[in-house]
Amino acid sequence: xxxxxxSPGTLSLSPxxxxxxxxxASQTISNIYFAWYQQKPGRAPRLLIYATSNRATGIPDxxxxxxxxxxxxxxxxxxxxxDFAVYYCQHYGTSPPYTFGQGTKLEIK
Amino acid sequence: xxxLVESGGDLVQPGGSLRLSCVASEFTxxxxxxxxxxxxxxxxxxxxxxxxxxxxxxxxxxxxxKGRFTISRxxxxxxxxxxxxxxxxxxxxxxxxxxxxHDSGSHxxxxxxxxxxxxxxx
Numbered sequence: 486x487x488x489x490x491x492s493p494g495t496l497s498l499s500p501x502x503x504x505x506x507x508x509x510a511s512q513t514i515s516n517i518y519f520a521w522y523q524q525k526p527g528r529a530p531r532l533l534i535y536a537t538s539n540r541a542t543g544i545p546d547x548x549x550x551x552x553x554x555x556x557x558x559x560x561x562x563x564x565x566x567x568d569f570a571v572y573y574c575q576h577y578g579t580s581p582p583y584t585f586g587q588g589t590k591l592e593i594k
Numbered sequence: 595x596x597x598l599v600e601s602g603g604d605l606v607q608p609g610g611s612l613r614l615s616c617v618a619s620e621f622t623x624x625x626x627x628x629x630x631x632x633x634x635x636x637x638x639x640x641x642x643x644x645x646x647x648x649x650x651x652x653x654x655x656x657x658x659x660k661g662r663f664t665i666s667r668x669x670x671x672x673x674x675x676x677x678x679x680x681x682x683x684x685x686x687x688x689x690x691x692x693x694x695x696h697d698s699g700s701h702x703x704x705x706x707x708x709x710x711x712x713x714x715x716x
Contacts, residue, residue, distance in 0.1 A: 517700040522639075529690055529706040530631075530639060536700035542595060573639055577694075577701040581654040583629070585639040 489586035508574035596621035603710030616691030627694035
């Protein structure tokens with residue numbers, strides 16, 4: 486089973502700053518099976534990025550994804566107030582389990 | 595893009611049973627695989643179960659629910675279900691259904707419902 490470890494657990498930044506969130510896999514995974522989700526309090530998760538670097542429908546271009554092998558990154562170029570939320574990475578491969586990372590909370594500093 | 599609406603969440607005693615439903619709209623339901631994902635209070639996301647599109651012949655479960663939960667689908671009703679038996683306190687969570695999209699070879703959960711709450715307590 487692939488384990489995903491996200492860092493940091495909490496990231497405190499101000500609007501306008503750049504956010505860099507990391508996700509490390511316990512073994513090499515294919516880029517096409519890696520995704521990021523955003524979740525705000527009391528809301529369902531929302532797909533942000535799929536196949537490591539493809540933005541989902543309606544996601545602004547300040548969100549970008551990169552990485553390969555075991556190390557993946559979500560970057561938010563200039564934070565806006567609505568970006569403060571919890572972010573999860575996910576490995577969704579050809580067989581289960583379809584694991585999520587434990588989440589990174591992005592909070593306003 | 596599609597919508598999903600879950601229902602069936604409730605307060606149930608340990609050892610009890612519950613059936614959750616998820617109704618899809620605004621997309622061709624039969625073509626897509628479907629998932630159940632849960633989130634315990636204050637915790638992260640946990641994948642629970644998967645059923646392939648079409649006949650639903652491929653089904654998977656997380657180890658934590660294997661043998662207790664059963665996923666199924668009814669394409670005529672645009673619905674996916676999870677029958678949950680032998681419920682435990684640790685099954686307490688918000689349960690989301692999500693659409694699995696596999697086009698272009700990449701895999702993601704691109705449409706999510708708002709969730710339904712299951713509480714297992716005496």
